[in-house]
Amino acid sequence: MKLTFIRHGHMAGDPFICPERPVQGCLSEDYGILQAEATAEALKDEKFDIALSSPYGRALQTAEIVLAGRALDIRILPYLYEWMPNRELEKVPSTVFEEMQREAGEAYAEETWKTDMGEGYFDMCTRIIPPFLKELGKLGIHSRMGGFVPDEHAKELSVAVFGHGGSLGVLLNFLLSVRPFPVGSFSFAHTGTAMIQFAERKGIYYPQLIIPALHKISER
Structure with missing residues (x-):
């Protein structure tokens, strides 16, 4: 089994739009589309059996x-959108909003599990x-006993x-048993890709992050 997490390319337009397909205008022409095309080329030999996506246009157009x-x-996963800011703050004066941003930015990480700026980490x-x-x-x-138990047909699924840096980071944290913390442990570049393979022990499959070599020299 393998999970491949892919962040969207550089976006354009409304960040909250959930467009009809085919998607247009949610990735920037000068960066986002080129990033997605380069990712397609890099993954052209990768087998995928299932594709899942955030409903936001930048993720869906990348897919x-x-x-x-x-x-x-x-397949659209309606819950796989990015961190949700407090939309009520759009109604406050810019000076008030900027002061709230400043206060949040100056706080220790341990003080930011939940702020007025929007969703907290555990909310996500x-x-x-x-x-x-x-x-x-x-x-x-199937999630079982600290790992996963696949049906026979699912053992070879890819x-x-x-998704997005924040939402994919939440999933990576959980799958790799990284302690929850307001500061993310993983940082996805635009179209950054993380691959999770599963190692089997006594019928339980445990997620492992694939860390590839930077060179193409094969061992003999």
Whole structure:
């Protein structure tokens, strides 16, 4: 089994838009589309059986470009959107908003589990992790005993997940048993890709982060 997490390319337009498909205008022409096309080329030999995506346009357009030419449907996960700011703050004067930003930026990380700026870390975990595990269960990959127990047909599945730095970071933290903390442990560049493979021990499959070599020299 393998999970491949792919962050969206450089965005353009409304960050909250959930567009109809095919998606246009959610990635910038000068960076975002080129990044997605380069990712498609880099992953052209990678087998994907399932594709999942955030509903936000920048993630979905990235998925469409990366998976172009493959006979693969893209399943939308409505909960896999990025950190949600407090939309009520759009109504306050800019000076008030800037002061709130300054105060949040000057606080110790331990003081920012939940602020007036928007979702807290555990809010995101609650929104994203349980339904994602349920989605894996539908695919035959069941969360059990600190790892995963796949149905026989799911042992060879390769799943591509297109999302955002924050939402994908929450999933990586959980899968790799990294302690929860307001400062993320993983930082995805635009179209940054993280691959999780599963190592089997007595019928339980445990997630492992793949860390590739930077060179192409094969061992003999």
